[in-house]
Amino acid sequence: MKLFKIRGGVHPDDRKKLSANKAIEPMPMPKLLRIPLQQHIGAPAEPVVRKGDKVLKGQLLADSKSVISAAVHAPTSGQIMAIGNYMAPHPSGLPIRTITLKPDHDDRWIELPAEVDPFTLTLDEIVKRVADAGIVGMGGATFPSAVKLGLRKRYELHTLVLNGAECEPYLTCDDRLMREQADDILDGIRIMMHALQVEQALIAIENNKPEALAAMREASSGFNKIKVINVPTRYPMGSEKHLVQTLTGKETPARALTADIGIVVHNVATAHAVHDAVRFGRPLISRVVTVSGGAIQQPRNLHVLIGTPVQDLLDYCGGFLEQPSHILSGGPMMGHPIPDTKVPVIKGFNGVIALTAKETAIRPPMPCIRCANCVTACPCGLVPLEMAARARNGDLQGAVDLGLMDCIACGSCAYVCPAHVPLVQYFNYAKGELTLRQRAEHKQAETKRLAEQRAVRIEHQKKAKREAMMRRRQEAARKKAAAQTTETEV
């Protein structure tokens, strides 16, 4: 198949060798599981259990109450110890609503529905099963998958793209999953194709994963609507819009979805979760996590229950070789630092990476020398240096005019910057600040309305008072007049 070129991009050293040959292994049961109620984009889930309840593995803990949200289930059987706030697996380390579960080590499943043939289900039933299983995009974006599977209703779709690019350095969880469970992934793909009613599926795998490619080719050999495609290794190939461009040559219009050009993209790990959920009714309660990085004693790929503390993963991998300079969730390009190793693993964690200072090669920032390496590297055709200069000088609107909102924060610009300017942080700052301002504006509109209401009310009150006064006066006058008449009569 003919592939198309994307603009820019970088070639970071992939360092996948550290963990690529380690088979996925299960983790021992942790002592406590902490399950945040918001592990996805959208509204937090609402708890349906209470403190002290005994729950079974796979039992619903918190339900999604709005359109864009995802349910949360018990990763194992045990007792609810608390429903409260706990440090979020987020750079800020701010608290998040979290259910604490003490495993009883029986690991007893809740009664699951009998296995069904997904192709006998109605399309809506499939989407409902995916929603009930609390599946979110497992490549890290954590967008509720059921919403994406329901796009058929609003868009004319023709292609499902499976993202197995895994372009982030270090990460090998999708690679291992494709190698070891190709048939299950393929089943998930077929279910998703059915749910979306698309004509074809393209599985895109970067050419630095020949084993995964072979495994998926073999698994898909019987299905002529499913093609496995070898895409070039180039960061950010795994970006949804750029992957679609590589495969079809079509750019997704700005501020639109890939569905606008008839394509839906899902991660391969999501396909695996869909297989589990639709065929067996098993909710999403665990995932594969790569633990890697130069500071890790024994890099591994682990099958981890949602809610397991990161510290347990590190301990299981033998701890640190040397003091890491950064500990991240996700890959080094787009991952985020974790505030503490006690935070739990959530649905979107594809890796826990501990990097040494030498590996990161981060230096103190110098002033921008306008070398334009960032302009060449930007896959979105932006001018990062100008945007950052405006963000730095507080001219956020100027940054937006230059395309800030088209930035996907892939980090290619900052990766190549010889001055080590923290470009991505400038953009994230500017975007966050703008969102805050929007919210403030919203509040302002609201308070304006309140102030106007109040003005009207006070006006009413005054009027009422005036009228009352007037009435009283008239009353008094009448009485007086009446009294006078009686007097004269006398």
Next chain:
Amino acid sequence: MKITVPIIGGPYTHETSSINRLMLWVMLALLPVTAYGLYLFGWPAIFLFTVTVLTAIIAEALSLWIARRPIKPFLLDGSAVLTGWLLALTLPPWAPWWVGVVGSLLAIVIGKQVFGGLGQNLFNPAMVARVALLISFPLQLTTFVAPHPLFAAGSPGFMDSLHVTFGHAAQLDGISSATLLGHIRTQLSQGIDLSKALLNQPSLTQLLWGNTAGSMGETSALLILAGGLLLLARRIISWRIPVAMLATVAVLATIMHMLDPLRYPDAAYHLLSGSLMLGAFFIATDLVTSPVTGKGQLLYAVGCGLLIYVIRSWSGFPEGVAFAVLLMNALTPLIDYYIKPRVYGRTHRGEPIQYADEATSKKS
């Protein structure tokens, strides 16, 4: 084990590049032509070069100190050395010491530090100094000597050279020699056409090797080319600026030469003489003051080439590289303002792309 890690924004991996490294590569690329220039023009050139570079470093340190900025990281980035170095290469090799000192002060203080230092300057600092010197001290800046290689017979020794650089400049009259461009300009203004003016002048091979009168580091086209190719290979500069700039000059020169061969020298003379080569590979390519987009760089380079040819051929100055670069530096912000890459998913005008069949993909 409890460790604390800094929470800073990503990405958390980086290319092994830095500003120091960039500057070091540029210096490395300049090394052959500099060494050759110093050899060719002997001790006076070595003195002038040393004085110029040293002044640049001292001026940078002083400016940073006055501005209360950290001195060490900015001195070590190598940009001040490079500025002084480039300035020295464009000076007449036997110019008096104070030319180098004043030039470096102009370059570092007026050309760079008043703008806020590294990366903030709007004009190429070395060219600011070069133009200011040319206009302020036309005599010293246009007095060139024929090559006097180090240790060759007839070349001044160490002590004599001290006198050349640090003594009175007037003594140069006896041995001064015009550059090719200067010579052509003088002859043409006296009504002598090129067929006679080019007699007894350096041949093209001589210009290629650089064994002629000229500025310290501008004579050898070949060595400059070698350095430029190194920078291209290291991807420190893009091919666009040098290629477009040289091509523009070559095309213009060829056209004009065909129209009037007795008045306009052909492309080879233009390419190999003066500071065009140095300008194309080392000066116009200055990262800070050139446009950031590919198209913008092409436009900038074509503008440079055009201005160089116009100034060389018709203005009051025989050489126009410094002026042309300054003028195009001034236009760079405008070029960057109007020429931007197309944003992903948008048309050139910035509107979201609309596909003709989009109506079919969205259900109403």
Next chain:
Amino acid sequence: MTEYLLLLLGTALVNNVVLVKFLGLCPFMGVSNKVDSALGMGLATTFVLTLAAVASWLLEFYVLQPLNLGFLRILTFILVIAAVVQFTEMAVKKVSPALYQVLGIFLPLITTNCAVLGVALLNVQQHHGFVESVLYGFGSAVGFTLVLLIFSGLRERLALSDVPKAFAGAPIGFIVAGLLSLAFMGFSGLVTS
């Protein structure tokens, strides 16, 4: 034809009103913060300058000279310029209220832009014919607009850089203008008129 082209080029570049003759520095420093407003100011000034050159030439040739009223030259020229500026102001306000806001006080101040009066007087002084006067006025205006545009681009960059406090604002503006003037000296001798 070549002669006229050279005159145009000469007035726009070689004898640039701002950088070589140092006329019209007030709007040059005042309305050059943004590229868009500089372009607007440039166009407005182009309009005024060309029209003023035409009007003043007509006045000089048909009124002042026949009636021997040379001593009224500056007075009448300013009167004409003021009227043209008034007209321009009204036109801009009607056509582009945003630009009107942006140019603000500098729009009526085109009246006192010495470039306008300077060009009108130079036309008389250099005994330009009608076509030459128009071209001289237009060329000067183009030069003014060009330099204003360039300078606004440079100042947009300056606004984003770490200019030391002592130099921020007008000082660095004048330094840049000086360097720009230096660069324009490269054109000297280009067109010998």
Next chain:
Amino acid sequence: MLAAITSLTILGIALGYLLGLASRYLKVEGNPLQAEIEELLPGSQCGQCGYPGCTAAADAIANSQAEITICPPGGLALVEKLASKLGVSIDLSSVEDKAPMVAFVNEALCIGCTKCFKQCPTDALAGGPKQIHTVISDACTGCEKCVDICPTECVAMRPVPITLQDWHWPKPDAVVVTQVSVV
């Protein structure tokens, strides 16, 4: 002499007539700016700018009698919008963006006098006479009117707490090399 007077007079009259004509054809109705500015202002009539209300403030800004930075509740975002509307450029880094504040009632001290809630321009204080008042922080504009009026000094301004939804990456320090301790 006569020629000079006549010609100047004629010139003046002619130009005046032409300009008069022009002003008729190029007439622009009113100043729409004031209304547009008022639209941008918070509209809570809090009076922190020193003008009696947002309408008066908009009028002052439109006539360049007031700085565009006079509105504290509008913050930096408002300044930016006004600057782009009026085409003035200001050094945005010099404008201090205060963290948003909301009123907070110390319920131990509140005597339920209702003075604050009569003052509140956005009805952000809830509670009746002789009841403890509380603040609805979503409706509070931080105008501090209630702070001044409270007889027991039980109302205080507090910064709005940052939540996970509000958090964003902080601005990196100005690009100046800092000594980073190497671990």
